[in-house]
Amino acid sequence: MDVIRLKNMVFYGYHGVSESEKSLGGKFEVDLYLYKDLKKAGQSDNLKDTLNYEKIYKTVQNCTKRNKYYLIETLADRIAESVLRKYRTDQVIVRVRKPHAPVKGVLDTVEVEIVRTKDDYE
Numbered sequence: 001m002d003v004i005r006l007k008n009m010v011f012y013g014y015h016g017v018s019e020s021e022k023s024l025g026g027k028f029e030v031d032l033y034l035y036k037d038l039k040k041a042g043q044s045d046n047l048k049d050t051l052n053y054e055k056i057y058k059t060v061q062n063c064t065k066r067n068k069y070y071l072i073e074t075l076a077d078r079i080a081e082s083v084l085r086k087y088r089t090d091q092v093i094v095r096v097r098k099p100h101a102p103v104k105g106v107l108d109t110v111e112v113e114i115v116r117t118k119d120d121y122e
Contacts, residue, residue: 001090002038004051007031011064015075018102022068026100029109030060030079033093051087059083072096073112080116091117 009032014025034051041050063079076094083092093115101110 001035004034004036004038004053005031006034006053006057006060009057009060011061013064013075014068015064015070015072015098016102017070021102026098028064028072028075029097029099030064031093031095031097032056032060032079032083034083034087034089035091035093036089051089056083056087059086072098072110073114076112076114077116080114081121084116084118084121091115 009030011028011030012025013028014022015028016022016026034056036051038050059082060079063082064075067075067078069075069078076096079096080092080094083089083094093113095111095113097109097111099109101107103110
């Protein structure tokens with residue numbers, strides 16, 4: 001299966017458990033791997049035969065900026081569901097990173113990764 005990757009999309013959102021995360025917000029980084037047969041697109045050179053990654057970017061942006069969740073696991077799942085419902089892709093991998101997560105210790109980032117297919121949302 002072929003893959004289109006949107007890597008290190010960065011958004012500001014209000015996801016977290018602590019009051020400061022909910023009120024002050026923070027930066028979130030998202031990677032999206034979209035699995036789809038791209039043979040027809042490669043031969044036709046036509047946008048209608050592939051995935052419009054600008055529209056997909058906007059979908060991820062809307063999920064991240066318009067909603068508030070306690071968990072980045074929930075954010076990742078909502079992104080996967082939105083993308084799978086709106087676009088013709090067979091499977092997605094969503095990675096959500098939360099740099100500077102409020103953890104008592106030295107830590108670069110917290111990251112979750114989920115794998116979903118259309119069947120997961122039927």
